[in-house]
Amino acid sequence: EASGGIGPEDLPEVAAxxxxxxxxxxxxxxxxxxxxxxxxxxVP
Incomplete structure (x- = not known):
């Protein structure tokens, strides 16, 4: 698992x-x- 400061723009690099x-x-x-x-x- 990878986490911490990862955004959508970082996914290709992290996936590699x-x-x-x-x-x-x-x-x-x-x-x-x-x-x-x-x-x-x-309730009345």
Missing amino acids: TGVDYVAMGMLTHSAPAADLSLKLAP
């Missing part, structure tokens, strides 16, 4: 080393947040 897996934190660090809140109304 023969690693089986590449971890890219930028996929989750830069993803926009989704509002999954559950708002309940009081």
Whole structure:
């Protein structure tokens, strides 16, 4: 596995080393947040 500071532009060079897996934190660090809140109304 290769990880740390790897972006999409680095994939060809990293793949050439023969690693089986590449971890890219930028996929989750830069993803926009989704509002999954559950708002309940009081029961009358």
